[in-house]
Amino acid sequence: RKEVEQDPGPFNVPEGATVAFNCTYSNSASQSFFWYRQDCRKEPKLLMSVYSSGNEDGRFTAQLNRASQYISLLIRDSKLSDSATYLCVVKPLIYNFNKFYFGSGTKLNVKP
Amino acid sequence: EAQVTQNPRYLITVTGKKLTVTCSQNMNHEYMSWYRQDPGLGLRQIYYSMNVEVTDKGDVPEGYKVSRKEKRNFPLILESPSPNQTSLYFCASGWTGGPDTQYFGPGTRLTVL
Numbered sequence: 001r002k003e004v005e006q007d008p009g010p011f012n013v014p015e016g017a018t019v020a021f022n023c024t025y026s027n028s029a030s031q032s033f034f035w036y037r038q039d040c041r042k043e044p045k046l047l048m049s050v051y052s053s054g055n056e057d058g059r060f061t062a063q064l065n066r067a068s069q070y071i072s073l074l075i076r077d078s079k080l081s082d083s084a085t086y087l088c089v090v091k092p093l094i095y096n097f098n099k100f101y102f103g104s105g106t107k108l109n110v111k112p
Numbered sequence: 113e114a115q116v117t118q119n120p121r122y123l124i125t126v127t128g129k130k131l132t133v134t135c136s137q138n139m140n141h142e143y144m145s146w147y148r149q150d151p152g153l154g155l156r157q158i159y160y161s162m163n164v165e166v167t168d169k170g171d172v173p174e175g176y177k178v179s180r181k182e183k184r185n186f187p188l189i190l191e192s193p194s195p196n197q198t199s200l201y202f203c204a205s206g207w208t209g210g211p212d213t214q215y216f217g218p219g220t221r222l223t224v225l
Binding site: 042045 | 155214216
């Protein structure tokens with residue numbers, strides 16, 4: 001079983017739409033969670049960390065559900081520039097700065 | 113400008129010809145790591161380093177070597193490349209005592225014929 005699983009998509013949405021992605025993780029001891037954005041085989045870039053209380057950054061909201069072992073990313077008012085692949089990343093142990101598990105990504109296409 | 117650089121960006125080589133992909137960061141990060149990215153598999157960690165002279169295997173270390181003689185550099189060595197090592201490679205760095213953010217290099221697209 002993969003450590004992190006994501007729906008590969010693609011999610012095709014019109015501009016202005018709200019879209020949500022989920023990501024499930026297998027290790028219940030996981031402590032740190034992140035969403036990265038990757039444009040067309042370029043380097044991944046941190047979009048946001050995911051805290052237990054959830055967090056919001058402009059149009060982006062991330063939530064963590066430990067009981068069901070998933071994290072989510074909500075994008076409101078989608079822009080064409082949001083088109084990218086979104087990678088879910090999980091780190092098993094907070095003091096062990098070596099292991100990061102990446103999902104294979106969810107592709108988002110925002111269309112005019 | 114704070115950045116992670118990789119060279120070369122693109123490389124086509126033949127089976128068995130030793131090669132090195134360089135990675136350098138100018139942010140004084142202790143942590144550095146190498147990943148490979150293949151379709152449908154996501155990024156998989158090859159090796160990582162917690163500091164100078166401290167390296168350890170990730171999930172897919174077979175066929176690769178690394179060294180960390182200086183804090184800023186973390187080269188990836190393929191002693192005898194094979195076609196199954198054709199992939200997109202990313203180097204990343206970060207702090208060990210702070211946020212878990214990783215900063216990625218631009219990637220190296222390697223083709224082994």
